[in-house]
Amino acid sequence: MRSVLFIPPLSRMSGGLANLYQTARDLRELGHEVALVCPGKAAAAFSEMEQEEFVVLPWKELKLSSSDLWVVPESWPNALAPGIRQGASAVVYAQSWNFLLTTLPSGVRWQQLPTRFIAASRPVAWFMEEVLELKVEGVLSPALYPSFLTIADNRPIRPVRVAWMPRKNRALAEQVMQVADACLARDRNSPPVEWTAAQNLTRDEVAALFASSHIYLNTAFPEGFGLPPLEAMATGCVPVGFTGFGGWEYMRQAGADTCAPPFPLEEAPGDGNGFFFADGDIMAAGLGLARAVRMAAAAPQDWRNIVLAGKATAQRYSREARLPRLAELWARLTDGK
Numbered sequence: 001m002r003s004v005l006f007i008p009p010l011s012r013m014s015g016g017l018a019n020l021y022q023t024a025r026d027l028r029e030l031g032h033e034v035a036l037v038c039p040g041k042a043a044a045a046f047s048e049m050e051q052e053e054f055v056v057l058p059w060k061e062l063k064l065s066s067s068d069l070w071v072v073p074e075s076w077p078n079a080l081a082p083g084i085r086q087g088a089s090a091v092v093y094a095q096s097w098n099f100l101l102t103t104l105p106s107g108v109r110w111q112q113l114p115t116r117f118i119a120a121s122r123p124v125a126w127f128m129e130e131v132l133e134l135k136v137e138g139v140l141s142p143a144l145y146p147s148f149l150t151i152a153d154n155r156p157i158r159p160v161r162v163a164w165m166p167r168k169n170r171a172l173a174e175q176v177m178q179v180a181d182a183c184l185a186r187d188r189n190s191p192p193v194e195w196t197a198a199q200n201l202t203r204d205e206v207a208a209l210f211a212s213s214h215i216y217l218n219t220a221f222p223e224g225f226g227l228p229p230l231e232a233m234a235t236g237c238v239p240v241g242f243t244g245f246g247g248w249e250y251m252r253q254a255g256a257d258t259c260a261p262p263f264p265l266e267e268a269p270g271d272g273n274g275f276f277f278a279d280g281d282i283m284a285a286g287l288g289l290a291r292a293v294r295m296a297a298a299a300p301q302d303w304r305n306i307v308l309a310g311k312a313t314a315q316r317y318s319r320e321a322r323l324p325r326l327a328e329l330w331a332r333l334t335d336g337k
Contacts, residue, residue, distance in 0.1 A: 001032075001033075001067055001068070001069055001089075001334040002032075002033040002034070002035060002067060002068045002069065003024075003027050003032050003033065003034050003035070003068075003069045003071060003330070003334075004034075004035045004036075004037060004057065004064060004068050004069065004070050004071065004083075004088070005020055005023065005024050005034070005035070005036050005037070005071045006037050006038075006070070006071065006072045006073070006076060006079045007020060007021075007036050007037065007038040008038075008073060008075070008076050009038055009039055009040040015142065015225075015227050016073060016075075016095045016096070016224075018142075019095060019120070019142040020073065020093075022142065022143060022319075023071075023093075023140070023326070024036060024054060025052070026143075026319070026322065026323055026326050027326070027330065028054075029323070030323065030326065030327050030330070032330065034054065034055070035054070035055040035056070035057050036054050036055070036056050036057070037056070037057045037058075037059055037062060038056070038059065039059035039060075039079075040059070062082050063086070064082060064083050064086040064087070064088040065086060065087060065088065066087040066088065066089070068083070068088040068089065069088065069089050069091060069333060069334060070082075070083030070084075070088035070089065070090045070091065071091045071093055072090065072091070072092055072093070073092075073093050073094075073095060074092050074093065074094040074095065074096065074099050074100050074103065075095075075096065075099040075103055076103070077092075077103050077104055077113075080092070080113060080115060084113070084114055084115070089116070089333070090113075090114065090115040090116070091115065091116050091117070091118060091137075091333060092110075092113075092115050092116070092117050092118070093118050093120070093140070094117060094118065094119045094120065094124055094128060094224070095120040095124075095142075095224045095225065096120075096124065096222065096223070096224035096246070097123070097124045097127040097128070097222065097224055097245065097246065098222040098224075100127070100128065100132060110132060110134055111132075111133065111134065116135075116137050116333065117134050117135065117136050117137060118136065118137050118138050118139070118140055118329065118333075119136050119138075119139050119140070119224075120139070120140065120141055120142065120224050120225045120246070121139060121141055121224055121225045121246045121248075121249035122139055122248075122249050122266070123224075123245050123246045123247075123248045123249055123261060123263075124139075124224045124225075124246055125139050126261075126263050127245075130263075137329065137332060137333060138325075138328075138329040138332060139325075139329075140322075140325065140326060140329055141225060141249060141317060141322070141325075142225060142227060142317070142322075143317055143318060143319040143321075143322040144227075144230065144231060144234055144314060144317050144318055144319070145203045145207070145231070146318075146319070147203065147204050147207040148203075148207045148210070148231045148234040148235055148314070149234050149314060149315070149318055151207045151208065151211045151235055152211065153211055153235070153236050154208070154211050154212045155211065155212050155213060155214055155236070155237075156212075158191055158192060158297065159191060159192035159193055159194045160191050160192070160193050160194070160214050160215065160293045160296045160297055161193075161194045161196060161212060161213040161214050161215070162177070162193060162194070162195050162196070162213065162214070162215045162216075162217055162289070162293070163196050163197075163198050163209050163210060163213040163215070163216050163217070163232070163237065164177070164195065164196070164197060164198065164216070164217040164219070165197070165198045165199065165219075165220070165228060166197050166198075166199050167199065168218070168219050168220035168228075169219040169220065169221070170219075172219045172280065172282060173217060173219040175282045175286070176217060176219060176241070176282055176285045176286045176289060177195060177217065177286070177289070178286070179282060179283060179285075179286025179287065179289075179290075180193075180286045180287070180289035180290040180293065181193070183286065183287060183290035184290050184293060184294075187294075190290075190293070190294060191293060191294070191296075191297035191298075193293055196209060196213060206228075206231065207231070207235060210231060210232045210234075210235040210237040211235040211236065211237070213232075213237045214237065214238065214293075214296045214303075215237065215238050215239075215240050215289070215292055215293065215296065216228065216229060216232035216237045216238070216239045216240070216241075217239075217240055217241050217285075217289060218232075218239050218240065218241035218242055218247075219241050219242055219285075220242065220244050221242045221243070221244035221245070221279035221280065222244050222245055222246070222279070223243070223244025223245065223246040223247055224244075224246040225246045225247070225249055226243070226244045226246050226247040226249075229241075229247060229251065229274065230250055230313070230314055230317060231314075232310075233250075233273055233274070233310030233311060233313055233314045234310070234311060234314035234315075236307045236310070236311060237310075238254075238273075238274055238275070238292065238296070238303070238306050238307060238310060239251070239273075239274040239275075239276075239310075240274060240275045240276075240285070240288060240289050240292045241275075241276070241277065241285050241289070242276070242277060242278070242279045242280070242281075242285065243259070243261075243276050243279065244279060245261065245279070247276070248261040248265065250273075250313050250316070250317070251273065251274055251276050252265065252271075252272045252273050252274070252309070252313075253272045253274075253275070253276060254271060254272030254273060254274055254275055254306045254309070255272070255275050255288070255291070257275065257276065257277060257284070257288065259276055259277050259278050259284075271305055271306065271309045272306060272309060273306060273309040273310040273313050274306070274310065275288045275289075275291070275292050
């Protein structure tokens with residue numbers, strides 16, 4: 001059975017787009033016949049995929065059949081139409097929960113569409129099943145880029161370095177840092193802090209920044225998975241901040257904070273791997289960030305335990321760990337087709 005993946009015509013690379021490309025690569029490595037489709041303007045890095053000798057089908061003359069698996073991200077539901085019309089087995093790959101609420105035309109519900117569903121995280125799957133009453137065939141989380149798992153630690157004892165991403169709710173991030181800075185300024189014994197913005201960097205450069213930082217301030221929400229905090233964990237950089245809801249796939253509290261999702265968490269390896277707060281709670285995140293800065297400087301063994309728990313968590317999301325999960329899920333999707 002051929003797997004045909006719809007590639008959104010985005011002008012810039014996104015985490016979701018990178019995950020679709022990686023899924024295509026991994027399916028081909030597993031022996032599946034794979035083709036890609038992108039309408040209109042070429043998507044970011046699409047020419048790169050052509051250079052990898054993927055079959056690229058023309059959108060305007062797209063021909064599908066009942067022997068095709070037609071995979072479309074949840075944010076582009078109109079792209080389901082050609083596959084459904086031509087009898088392909090349509091699959092919605094939901095990489096976020098919020099777009100499931102906003103992308104369908106008024107009056108249309110997902111249950112009305114002849115399609116199957118997979119999710120990028122267990123939180124997204126929970127939302128789909130409990131809130132939208134959809135059957136989810138399985139969970140396929142993105143894999144970490146290898147450099148995050150292999151780069152060596154390169155962080156100083158002092159100052160405590162805090163990395164953050166301006167493109168992730170910049171105004172909130174700045175307020176969180178201001179609260180933390182004011183809190184730390186009250187104590188003469190507080191360690192010096194160096195704030196570093198991660199912007200306009202390649203993945204390898206982000207990995208290097210995380211490997212030289214103690215803390216990653218995460219202010220992204222909503223999220224279906226949230227890759228940067230996990231990337232930070234992989235390098236030994238402890239995430240502090242919001243979960244985006246999807247981050248509960250792998251985030252586990254290291255402190256006494258009571259923020260938790262509305263469903264039971266599966267056990268993660270080791271102890272807690274970060275400090276997490278309700279999305280948008282600037283005060284809680286700022287005060288928590290100040291506590292994390294002090295711990296990084298004054299409690300090396302406690303901090304090391306959190307670092308090690310984060311690294312153990314990240315190993316569960318390597319490409320090598322993802323491949324057998326992808327193989328099992330695709331066998332279920334293509335069974336009998």
